[in-house]
Amino acid sequence: MSGVRDEVTQVGQGPYCVRCGDPIDAHEHLSCLDALVLEPPRYCAICRRRMVVQIVPSGWTAHCSEHGDLHGGNAV
Amino acid sequence: MTTTHSTDTAPGGADDTSSASSFALLAAAREQVLTGGIGLSEAQVLEVLRLPDDALPELLALAHEVRMRWCGPEVEVEGIVSLKTGGCPEDCHFCSQSGLFSSPVRAAWLDIPSLVKAAVETAATGATEFCIVAAVRGPDERLMTQMREGVAAIREAVDINVAASLGMLSQEQVDDLADMGIHRYNHNLETSKSYFPQVVTTHTWEERWDTLTMVREAGMEVCCGGILGMGETLEQRAEFASQLAEIAPHEVPLNFLNPRPGTPLSEQTVMPATDALRAIAAFRLALPRTILRYAGGREITLGDLGTRDGLLGGINAVIVGNYLTTLGRAATDDLALLGELSMPVKALNATL
Numbered sequence: 001m002s003g004v005r006d007e008v009t010q011v012g013q014g015p016y017c018v019r020c021g022d023p024i025d026a027h028e029h030l031s032c033l034d035a036l037v038l039e040p041p042r043y044c045a046i047c048r049r050r051m052v053v054q055i056v057p058s059g060w061t062a063h064c065s066e067h068g069d070l071h072g073g074n075a076v
Numbered sequence: 077m078t079t080t081h082s083t084d085t086a087p088g089g090a091d092d093t094s095s096a097s098s099f100a101l102l103a104a105a106r107e108q109v110l111t112g113g114i115g116l117s118e119a120q121v122l123e124v125l126r127l128p129d130d131a132l133p134e135l136l137a138l139a140h141e142v143r144m145r146w147c148g149p150e151v152e153v154e155g156i157v158s159l160k161t162g163g164c165p166e167d168c169h170f171c172s173q174s175g176l177f178s179s180p181v182r183a184a185w186l187d188i189p190s191l192v193k194a195a196v197e198t199a200a201t202g203a204t205e206f207c208i209v210a211a212v213r214g215p216d217e218r219l220m221t222q223m224r225e226g227v228a229a230i231r232e233a234v235d236i237n238v239a240a241s242l243g244m245l246s247q248e249q250v251d252d253l254a255d256m257g258i259h260r261y262n263h264n265l266e267t268s269k270s271y272f273p274q275v276v277t278t279h280t281w282e283e284r285w286d287t288l289t290m291v292r293e294a295g296m297e298v299c300c301g302g303i304l305g306m307g308e309t310l311e312q313r314a315e316f317a318s319q320l321a322e323i324a325p326h327e328v329p330l331n332f333l334n335p336r337p338g339t340p341l342s343e344q345t346v347m348p349a350t351d352a353l354r355a356i357a358a359f360r361l362a363l364p365r366t367i368l369r370y371a372g373g374r375e376i377t378l379g380d381l382g383t384r385d386g387l388l389g390g391i392n393a394v395i396v397g398n399y400l401t402t403l404g405r406a407a408t409d410d411l412a413l414l415g416e417l418s419m420p421v422k423a424l425n426a427t428l
């Protein structure tokens with residue numbers, strides 16, 4: 001299912017799952033896909049660094065020191 | 077394992093004896109709480125928590141009547157923000173912000189312009205409460221300085237009640253926060269006194285209690301609740317409700333455990349919706365006059381339908397938007413739901 005791969009790697013930005021940090025081929029990441037409805041990403045999809053995540057009531061920013069910022073809003 | 081608490085009662089056990097005793101219990105609760113305004117005792121709360129599923133609609137209806145009678149139809153809306161995230165030295169087993177677990181949450185500080193922006197956006201939703209939270213054992217100098225600057229900047233920008241949750245406080249810090257105009261202080265007991273040592277080992281329940289006492293004496297409103305579904309028994313849940321009733325907090329935020337990766341409770345089973353709803357109603361019947369707020373975990377435990385049931389079963393306050401480390405629904409979704417239920421959003425009172 002390319003949907004899962006897209007979602008957990010920020011649309012194929014890199015080889016890692018942004019929720020659990022594991023390589024995309026390591027397991028199915030179905031629970032990661034579910035969890036990402038209610039969680040911001042924690043790992044950079046490109047380099048697997050843990051990102052610095054700041055959440056505010058209306059949105060969130062996740063920062064990788066190497067690969068910059070991601071932004072998002074509320075639960076989807 | 078600790079999941080047996082949800083199966084204490086025969087599910088849907090509608091034999092004549094059990095429905096007769098459910099009826100008697102609810103009738104007695106109606107008289108005592110709805111008419112008399114006297115909260116249920118610990119033993120009574122336990123009986124309520126043991127009610128069979130088929131008594132749940134009637135239980136929720138009674139809790140809703142109690143809320144309408146003793147609190148009114150208004151719903152208090154709040155936004156929360158994390159001023160300092162992660163890296164906490166404490167070991168609360170549910171918390172992804174403890175620095176002692178291998179949680180993916182990294183430490184972060186919010187800058188003051190972003191704090192003010194969050195307060196302004198929160199006020200724009202119609203919320204009257206903005207709570208500033210820090211993941212700390214208690215505040216240090218740096219945090220108190222940030223608070224002083226942050227609260228002053230918020231006051232310049234927008235009219236909203238500012239609350240805080242900064243862990244355990246010294247008397248001096250209590251006085252400083254009251255002086256800054258913090259109108260309500262959140263400090264959760266988290267769970268019953270008897271279960272607390274299973275959940276936290278780096279400080280005691282009694283230390284938390286002491287902070288709450290100081291907060292009250294300084295004239296700030298006390299906000300004190302906790303998290304359900306951490307493996308506590310029904311007895312301990314009832315114990316917790318009665319301990320909260322003893323403090324008589326202005327507000328009780330109810331969280332439902334959302335098991336966080338890397339924490340000691342990461343494998344805990346999510347509390348079933350029926351248990352969560354029974355608990356909401358039971359806490360309302362133990363605390364007829366308190367502001368009973370949906371805090372974290374309702375999305376996972378209750379979903380959309382259950383969220384509505386809880387608002388019609390004793391809840392009269394919500395956190396809108398995102399939480400501290402997880403996401404919540406957009407404020408507009410919850411406000412639309414309140415509109416559908418004809419529940420007005422509480423306005424800022426004129427004496428602010």
Ligand code: SF4
Nearest residue numbers: 164166168171174211
């Ligand atoms: S004190 Fe607060 S932030 Fe720290 S581990 Fe406990 S719940 Fe988490």
Ligand SMILES: [Zn+2]
Nearest residue numbers: 017020029032
């Ligand atoms: Zn994953």
Ligand SMILES: [Zn+2]
Nearest residue numbers: 044047064067
């Ligand atoms: Zn990166």
